[in-house]
Amino acid sequence: MPFEDQLGDSLRRTGDSFHLDDRPALIAGGLRRGRRTVRRRRTAAVTGSVVALALVGLGGAYADGLLGGGGAQEASVAAPAKPTPLAGKDQDGEFTADQMVTILKSLLPGGKLTRTEGRGTGGHIPPLAYGVYDDGKGEGAISLVVDRIDPSMVPELKKSQGCASGAQGGQDSCTTETLHDGSWLKIYKGYEYPDHRAETKDWTASLITPQGYRVDVSEWNAAAEKDAPISRDEPPLSSARLKALVTAKEWKPVLAALEPAGKPASEGTPEKGTADPSAASVQKTLLLSLPANLKVLDRGSQDGYAFAVVDDGRGRSLVQINVQRNMSDVSPRGDTTTLPDGTVLGLSKQAGEKGGAGVVQWTADAVAPDGFRVVISAFNSGDQASASTRAEPALAPAALKSIALDAKWRKLK
Known part of the structure; x- marks a missing residue:
């Protein structure tokens, strides 16, 4: 079922x-094999971390406030390949699992994306795109989720999900920045297991917009986030490419599909x-x-x-x-x-x-x-x-x- x-x-x-x-x-x-995910059907760590917690965020609004105005410039940093044309949203205005994977693949800098999984925008849990990426230097799993949250929780999320002073679960580095449209970006480089019982590295980029849209991506230096041998020294995408991926304008229509027309995500109509x-x-x-x-x-x-x-x-x-x-x-x-x-x-x-x-x-x-x-x-x-x-x-x-x-x-x- x-x-x-x-x-x-x-x-x-x-x-x-x-x-x-x-x-x-x-x-x-x-x-079963992954981070039990909202990030991917396997076991997603979207969020990581969450979100969190696994909480993810999406950047700029470009013209109308979905993705940050700086998103287009950020996307150019990674110089992604020209996106493969999509069939477009279905008759219900949704994006399919295959389309989510196609968008992710189009934004990666060459290489191959195999063993893909996806989830579309029509369900009760956030859409995702997942695959094992190989740029010729070894395989690395990549998982991306887009979602929306109550805009009122954005300030609290930014505070709770910020970089801790000193070591944070064995992290190598953690940075945050506010983009010119007000979107918040965090790039975290750490390990799948904070206690280092395995040396699998887990790098994440999380973007949250003031409007409550979010995009989160995680990558590993192995073909799976858990229970897979190390296949490369570091995950395949650099900090700049992670930033470009989560701020890419291609996610804008997907995010728009998450919000019912004329009704903010945080509102409901049931009797009080x-x-x-x-x-x-x-x-x-x-x-x-x-x-x-x-x-x-x-x-x-x-x-x-x-x-x-x-x-x-x-x-x-x-x-x-x-x-x-x-x-x-x-x-x-x-x-x-x-x-x-x-x-x-x-x-x-x-x-x-x-x-x-x-x-x-x-x-x-x-x-x-x-x-x-x-x-x-x-x-x-x-x-x-x-x-x-x-x-x-x-x-x-x-x-x-x-x-x-x-x-x-x-x-x-």
């Missing part, structure tokens, strides 16, 4: 038997007080709630739901959250405590539900007297269907409890 169907089914309210999402197509299948919070607001709040030491490798969201795959240097860990209204008939799972305001908090530790060997699930489940519910779980694997990647989840029960009880969830639109 496609990812979108699985995710939709999993988000249906089922009372006491509530279960979090099941994403076999995205995680069990596509995310009855609908679950928007996907953008839940994703934003989850990412900002995560500890600063977590590297976000992947993330995604749907109304009332968000997830992030994180790594603190000890292995991947899936974190997912559901924010719901009108759930007063549900009893929280686990050992429960009634707080002074009447909120019932449940804490539990149990085996994972999707068959991954050794996977455990730690959950904090809070239901307020008016039925407002926040349930957050963390796993010791990047996805529930794969074997555990670490001894314990990246978030301890105390951290899960703190996030579940945070008053800011009630402020989401």
Whole structure:
């Protein structure tokens, strides 16, 4: 069953038997070899890092504010080959997976792009283009994601995703700059594993526009981000070429396709007080709630739901959250405590539900007297269907409890 169907089914309210999402197509299948990605179906690290967290950004607006006005000049730095003409958007105004790959290929400086994967603009998770690039000096995996975020979260993202002073997870270098149109660009050169248990290098460029559009690219000096031998000394694209790739004007129409005509991405139309919070607001709040030491490798969201795959240097860990209204008939799972305001908090530790060997699930489940519910779980694997990647989840029960009880969830639109 496609990812979108699985995710939709999993988000249906089922009372006491509530279960979090099941994403076999995205995680069990596509995310198995990579950074469990929104960046690519394999396992994307878009984001890296996230985004983050894996949060990505897109540059200038050129004429109308999508891509930064400086984007065209930046793109010329890499001197990409002339883009291969596309068939254009489909009848629904969307871009296909093949078109995403074609655009990426057209922007690379010669060489070959093989083992490609893509995702178009018509789904619930961001479009991506992925492939193994070889410029004659060895293979290097490249993964690119475009996305949109609530413009109100841009300042906070820039702050949280900025370069840390001193060493940052074994980085070689990290720089940020503001382009003349106000777009923010970060170029990070580090390693796939902060603890250097493998010498796979991970270089990223993330661009965020003031309007909330973003583009993120990651590259490695191996044919895969994980579990592949080093095939070259450094990833194939220099800092200048990374910058040119994320600021290229060719992404402008793709970004435009992400936004419904006449309605900003951060707005919704459901009746106030009855609908679950928007996907953008839940994703934003989850990412900002995560500890600063977590590297976000992947993330995604749907109304009332968000997830992030994180790594603190000890292995991947899936974190997912559901924010719901009108759930007063549900009893929280686990050992429960009634707080002074009447909120019932449940804490539990149990085996994972999707068959991954050794996977455990730690959950904090809070239901307020008016039925407002926040349930957050963390796993010791990047996805529930794969074997555990670490001894314990990246978030301890105390951290899960703190996030579940945070008053800011009630402020989401």
